[in-house]
Every structure is written in C-alpha cells, then in structure tokens.
Amino acid sequence: xxxxxxxxxxxxxxxxxxxxxxxxxxxxxxxxxxxxxxxxxxxxxxxxxxxxxxxxxxxxxxxxxxxxxxxxxxxxxxxxxxxxxxxxxxxxxxxxxxxxxxxxxxxxxxxxxxxxxxxxxxxxxxxxxxxxxxxxxxxxxxxxxxxxxxxxxxxxxxxxxxxxxxxxxxxxxxxxxxxxxxxxxxxxxxxxxxxxxxxxxxxxxxxxxxxxxxxxxxxxxxxxxxxxxxxxxxxxxxxxxxxxxxxxxxxxxxxxxxxxxxxxxxxxxxxxxxxxxxxxxxxxxxxxxxxxxxxxxxxxxxxxxxxxxxxxxxxxxxxxxxxxxxxxxxxxxxxxxxxxxxxxxxxxxxxxxxxxxxxxxxxxxxxxxxxxxxxxxxxxxxxxxxxxxxxxxxxxxxxxxxxxxxxxxxxxxxxxxxxxxxxxxxxxxxxxxxxxxxxxxxxxxxx
Numbered sequence: 001x002x003x004x005x006x007x008x009x010x011x012x013x014x015x016x017x018x019x020x021x022x023x024x025x026x027x028x029x030x031x032x033x034x035x036x037x038x039x040x041x042x043x044x045x046x047x048x049x050x051x052x053x054x055x056x057x058x059x060x061x062x063x064x065x066x067x068x069x070x071x072x073x074x075x076x077x078x079x080x081x082x083x084x085x086x087x088x089x090x091x092x093x094x095x096x097x098x099x100x101x102x103x104x105x106x107x108x109x110x111x112x113x114x115x116x117x118x119x120x121x122x123x124x125x126x127x128x129x130x131x132x133x134x135x136x137x138x139x140x141x142x143x144x145x146x147x148x149x150x151x152x153x154x155x156x157x158x159x160x161x162x163x164x165x166x167x168x169x170x171x172x173x174x175x176x177x178x179x180x181x182x183x184x185x186x187x188x189x190x191x192x193x194x195x196x197x198x199x200x201x202x203x204x205x206x207x208x209x210x211x212x213x214x215x216x217x218x219x220x221x222x223x224x225x226x227x228x229x230x231x232x233x234x235x236x237x238x239x240x241x242x243x244x245x246x247x248x249x250x251x252x253x254x255x256x257x258x259x260x261x262x263x264x265x266x267x268x269x270x271x272x273x274x275x276x277x278x279x280x281x282x283x284x285x286x287x288x289x290x291x292x293x294x295x296x297x298x299x300x301x302x303x304x305x306x307x308x309x310x311x312x313x314x315x316x317x318x319x320x321x322x323x324x325x326x327x328x329x330x331x332x333x334x335x336x337x338x339x340x341x342x343x344x345x346x347x348x349x350x351x352x353x354x355x356x357x358x359x360x361x362x363x364x365x366x367x368x369x370x371x372x373x374x375x376x377x378x379x380x381x382x383x384x385x386x387x388x389x390x391x392x393x394x395x396x397x398x399x400x401x402x403x404x405x406x407x408x409x410x411x412x413x414x415x416x417x418x419x420x421x422x423x424x425x426x427x428x429x430x431x432x433x434x435x436x437x438x439x440x441x442x443x444x445x446x447x
Contacts, residue, residue: 005079007158007303009316014296014323020160022292023167026285033281034175035196038182040274040346046193047346048270049129051277052121053197055259056113056130057137060105062251064145067098068152069251069298069381070244075156076299077384080306084157088225091153093236095227097244098145109138120263123270129193136197140204147208150215155299157220165214170207177202246386250393257397264408265415272415275356278346279363279419286331290371293324294378301382310443313379317437321375328371335364358416366422373426376433383442392436396428 007013039046071094078086114131121127147166154162177199184190191198215221258280265276297320304312335342343356380389400421408418436442 005082005084005157006307007080007300009300009304009312009319011319011323014293014300014320017155017158017160017299018289018292018296018320018323020163021155021295022289023164026288033285035178035200036277036281037345037347038178039193039196040348042182042192044270044274044348044352045125046129047277047348048266048273049126049133049193050196051262051273051280052126052130052259052266053133053137054277054280055255055262056109056134057140059252059255059259060102060109060138060141061144062255063101063105063248064098064141064148066248066251067094067101067145067240067244068148069295069378070240070247070386071149072152072156072295072299073302073382073384074239074243075153076302076382077306079157080303084224087153087157088228089233089236090240091149091224091226092228093233093240094149094152094244095146096232096237097240098149099142101248102141102145105141106138109134121266123266126266133194133197136194137200140201143201143204143208147204147211150208150211153215153220153224153226155295157224158303159218159220162211162214162218166207166211169210170203173206174199174203243384243386246390247381250386250390253397254393257401260401261404261408261418261421264404265418268408268412268415271352271355274346274348275352275359276415276419278343278356279359282335282342282360282363283367286335287367287370289327290324290367290374293320293327293371294374296320297375297378298382301379302384305383313383314437317375317379321372324371324375325368328368331367332364335360355415359419362416362419363422366419366426369423369426369430373430373433376437377429379437380433380442383437384445385442388436388442392429392432395432396425399428400425 007017036047036050039050071090074090075087078084078090113134117127117130121130147170150166151163154160178196180186180188181191181195181199182193183195189195215226221227262273262276266273297317300316300320301313304310304316339357339360340353343353343360346352377389377392380392403421403424404418407413407421408415
C-alpha cells in the first residue's frame, strides 16, 4: 500500500504524476477551442458572446476546482500518512458538499445572474443569448463536480494516469455533439449557439460516467469504500469545509475578476470581445501542462509533509518549477513564431488578427510568469493552509481589478494593455507565496 500511496520527489515521479494530469486538462481545453472554432464560423457575434458565457461558467467550475484542490490535499496527506481508510470517508463527505454547491449555482444562474447581466451588458442581443445559453449550460455542474472529485481522488492516490480515459471520452462526445447540435447534423436539430450548451452538458455527463466505470473496474471504489455509508459525518464535513472553503472562494473571486475583465472588454466592441475569448483559449490550452505541474505541486507537497519530510518541500517545489518554466518557454517561442497562423483558425477578418497578434504576444509573456507563480501558490495549498492561499489570491485580484478598470474603463486603452494585467497578477502571487513558503510558518499547520 505504501509503495502506491507515498511518493518520492524525483523528476521521474513528478512527470509520472504531471503528464497524465496535463493530458486530462489539455483535452477539455482542446474542446473549448473546437467549440469556439465552430462558433467563430457560425458568426463573430457567437464567438464574442461565448467569451462571457464561458467565463461565467468557469466561475462555478473554479469553485468546484477549489473544492477539489482541498480534497486532493487532504487525500494526498492521508496517502502520505499511509491511512487509506480515511480516504473514502473524505471523498464521501465531499459528494454532499459538491452537490450542494452545484444546486446553489443552478439557482443563482436562473434567478439572480440575469439581473446582473441586464445591468452590465450593453448589447441587447448578447444579453438574450447569454441568459438563454447559461440556463442550459449550468446543469452540467452536477456532473462536472462529481467528475472533478474523482480526478482529485486519482491524483491524491497517485493514479493520475487513469484521468486520461474519462477525459478522452468527454472530449470525443463534446466535439461530436458540438458539430451535430450547432449545425444540425446526424439527424439532430440545428440549435446554433444553444447547441454548444447542450453538447457540453452531455459531454460532462459522459466524462463522469466513464471515469466512474474506470474507478469501479479497477477496484478503487471497493478499496477506499467509495459511495458507501452515505450519512453526514460532521467531523469530516467540517474538515473539508475548513480546508476547501477558502480555496473554493479563492477560485471564485479569481474567475469573477476575469468575468469583470470581459464585461469591461464588451464595452470596447464585438471584435475586442472575440479576440479576448481566443486569448482565454490560449491560456487554457497551452497552460494545461503548467496547471498540471501546479496540481502536482499541491498533491506532492501534501504527500511528503504527510511522510514527515518537511525539509524536502522547497527542493521539490524548485524541481517542479524548472519543469513548468521549460514548458512555458516552449509555448512562448511557439506563439511568437506562429501568431497569425493560430488566430486564423477562428475564421475571422484581418481586423481580428491585427488586434489579436499583440494581445497574443502579451499572453505568451504572461504564461512565463504563470509558470512560476502558480507552482508556488499551489505549494501553499499543499501545506493545508487554505486561508493563506485565499489571502494571497485576494491581494493579487484586488490589484488586478484596479488595473483593468483604470486601463479599460477610465482611460479606454486597447485590450492589449488590459491583458498586461496578467503580469501583475502572477507576479504578486509568486512574491507572496514564495515569502510564505520560505518563512516556514506552514510547519505548524496540521490537517
């Protein structure tokens, strides 16, 4: 059991965990790009509107991601301590929390979000499309959250290679149903923009169901007593909320700030909004392996702390950071050598490409900053102190929002200047996270 649950901190171990996570993250980001390519060929308006709906959904997806970062940290800690009997108890209580949050997200989207959109979106048609789309899309949360929980489990018990199976199934379903429902193929109705929402919900259900079959067939459900004794356990429920609550809120405000950014960009016109949507695709697609290293950092830091090897933490972080930076440099070179070729796949005009190229170059630089900042931030998460992670995020987000408001709304500068906010954001995250880890104040944290 210990050979499977406890990790070492070699480069081989890092890559063994990170590469499957990277592939699992890459495929849905590939889906986003395919989705937006379809919508781009539908119309520029659809591509622009997708930027708002996409980021809105990411707010709730980010809450789930934060919840599962906390679960992953807890599961990894118990794995490092070689206490497998605790893992199933943590997972089962996480199901209650995730379904409660998903239900809350559905209610907010149906009854509260439309009031916010009416006061912030200038275009009447964009407003109508956004509300109608999200009232369909939001039901995917019920499947997404359980799917994310299984991902956290597999990473936490050092079985990240199994992530790829469920993700691949989701990817295939998403592409097929996107094509069929947006344009009306294979005997299915032509739903246009709304077809992308229905396709995404179907794909998330399929991804969840397939990974459920994988976990069951590998005996993982039985080994850790998953989905058994579904009764409220106040001790573990409180532990999950204490660890995951700040992280969920952290990811929520992080993506809400991005939503704020896109609302300000919408005031600059449809082309600026469409370009910014593609920049989000770039961050998601090319940042997948960087995020994989950050998720690996969370899991491995928690695991080796559970093994009682706190003195090895900084060395581990440094190794992961070197790998993350190497990937970011390759991405930076690729994006700067072929910017027009990448942007042309969206089927837009020359104005779109001319505005997109300088924004893309800024994003390429920002990913270099991200490759360092996200590693150190997730190291803080791995120590189990979600409150500190939240405080660091709150400071970075506050500076980010002030900057984008001054640049985009008050001074009406180009979105290229707006995207430079990412440099500020990641720099602040790195600085504060690095200081906290080096201070060794986390040594006293117990989870």
